[in-house]
Amino acid sequence: MRFVKARDYDDMSRKAANVISAQVIYKPECVLGLATGSTPVGAYKCLVEWYRKGDLDFSGVTSVNLDEYRGLQHDNPQSYYYFMNDHLFSHVNIDPANTHVPDGTIADADEACRQYDETVKSTGGVDLQLLGMGHNGHIGFNEPDDVFAKGTHCVNLAQSTIDANSRFFASRDEVPTQAYTMGIQTIMSAKKILVVVSGTDKADIVEKAFFGPITPQVPASILQLHPEVTVVGDEAAFAKIADRI
Numbered sequence: 001m002r003f004v005k006a007r008d009y010d011d012m013s014r015k016a017a018n019v020i021s022a023q024v025i026y027k028p029e030c031v032l033g034l035a036t037g038s039t040p041v042g043a044y045k046c047l048v049e050w051y052r053k054g055d056l057d058f059s060g061v062t063s064v065n066l067d068e069y070r071g072l073q074h075d076n077p078q079s080y081y082y083f084m085n086d087h088l089f090s091h092v093n094i095d096p097a098n099t100h101v102p103d104g105t106i107a108d109a110d111e112a113c114r115q116y117d118e119t120v121k122s123t124g125g126v127d128l129q130l131l132g133m134g135h136n137g138h139i140g141f142n143e144p145d146d147v148f149a150k151g152t153h154c155v156n157l158a159q160s161t162i163d164a165n166s167r168f169f170a171s172r173d174e175v176p177t178q179a180y181t182m183g184i185q186t187i188m189s190a191k192k193i194l195v196v197v198s199g200t201d202k203a204d205i206v207e208k209a210f211f212g213p214i215t216p217q218v219p220a221s222i223l224q225l226h227p228e229v230t231v232v233g234d235e236a237a238f239a240k241i242a243d244r245i
């Protein structure tokens, strides 16, 4: 596990975007695993800026996103489908047909998850998986559990996740209680993983996830077993591990 120290959120975003850029430059036909949440937003901004400058070409890139709220329509601004178009896809030359987000509009959960596993499989595998991390250590929407889930599955969101994500919705009651998420096995199958963390409120979970025991109760802790993980974090998020990295 490699830790890259950044000064603040902007620095973290640029460093993370540089890692993603390098992937696209080294392998223009790569598969990027993409994430939502507020942490990667700055990195997406950099990628859009560098694309506009002519430094990046997404025409060969395929993307698979980690997760989606169950039941939200694509035109709902809180859906991850909308988020990805809004922050990245509609601003760069990625072929929309090559962008994939689990389909939250499919009511049949088994069918939605089966379809998404097929989609991920058909890409041939993720080259670089971008991950944010929830306060309870969730990655994608893999919440603390007794086991590590394998493929795409439907989850009941933890109350703390609903509370944290309610800041994006008009009221807490509007936050969906379920989501479809890629499983831990699929995430761990990515060739490389890039984790982004920022802010004091992530300092505790950063320590637990990367220096604590590997347990499904802290889903991100499994990343300790992956051979190619880079964690880019700002000083605030690394506050509790600064003397160990």
Ligand code: GLP
Pocket (backbone or CB within 6 Å): 035, 036, 037, 038, 039, 040, 066, 067, 131, 132, 133, 134, 135, 138, 139, 140, 141, 161, 165
């Ligand atoms: C959501 C997403 C996760 C994300 C997490 C952290 O729950 N499903 O993929 O990592 O939020 O979000 P933030 O970056 O806003 O702290």
